[in-house]
Amino acid sequence: MKIVGIAGSPRKNGATSRLLDITLKEIKALNAQVDVDRVDLVDMKITACTGCDACLKTDCPLDKDDDYPKIVAKLLQADGIIVASPVYFANVPGILKNFIDRSRRMKMNRNQLKNKWFGTIVASGLRNGGAETVSMLLATWALSQGMLPVSSMGNSVIENPLVITTLQKALKEFRKPTEEDDIGDKAAKRLAERMVELLGMTKPK
Ligand SMILES: Cc1cc2nc3c(=O)[nH]c(=O)nc-3n(C[C@H](O)[C@H](O)[C@H](O)COP(=O)(O)O)c2cc1C
Numbered sequence: 001m002k003i004v005g006i007a008g009s010p011r012k013n014g015a016t017s018r019l020l021d022i023t024l025k026e027i028k029a030l031n032a033q034v035d036v037d038r039v040d041l042v043d044m045k046i047t048a049c050t051g052c053d054a055c056l057k058t059d060c061p062l063d064k065d066d067d068y069p070k071i072v073a074k075l076l077q078a079d080g081i082i083v084a085s086p087v088y089f090a091n092v093p094g095i096l097k098n099f100i101d102r103s104r105r106m107k108m109n110r111n112q113l114k115n116k117w118f119g120t121i122v123a124s125g126l127r128n129g130g131a132e133t134v135s136m137l138l139a140t141w142a143l144s145q146g147m148l149p150v151s152s153m154g155n156s157v158i159e160n161p162l163v164i165t166t167l168q169k170a171l172k173e174f175r176k177p178t179e180e181d182d183i184g185d186k187a188a189k190r191l192a193e194r195m196v197e198l199l200g201m202t203k204p205k
Pocket of ligand 1: 009010011013014015016017059085087088089091114122124125126127128129130131167177
């Protein structure tokens, strides 16, 4: 069983990366047999889609000059995929949008990502700054690829099923991106539990 985490932030040591780390480490802690892989998009060269439509019939012509084929190879092997994104103007940052747009070839080539479990992790600056919107954008992308979006499920009264961390603690009080967030961190662990459970690697509680 393999799970691939995609770190979509241009900032390597920020809140997005921290939360993805929590989830991936927790997956390993729950079952050391799981092959956990992480791709930091900021380290990869991913050229923006030019809309040439070649992917409707053949392979993407941009593949020969960048790192996207390496990511595709990992995604095709994965049973579960987790995409972590910061909120940039209530959307994903450009590097992640390039990743999403280039994924069209997997959809057009007989829905190659179909039936893979999919999880989201989102980090925002402001408490109501668009994190839920970005979570939904990612889930919509996953649905369009035939993937199966998974929420983090904990105490149904006090734990929200979306994995979100927010720097804003109160109106004028912000945590550092590297600082713990009990709500977001717990949700990140819960996503790990759910992924492991759904992949049949532990018994459902
Ligand atoms: C270009 C840019 C746009 C941003 N737009 C938003 C926004 O719309 N809403 C919000 O809550 N935070 C916004 N932020 C703040 C980031 O979401 C926040 O700093 C988050 O922690 C970034 O993730 P990172 O720590 O992984 O880099 C923005 C930051 C940048 C750099």
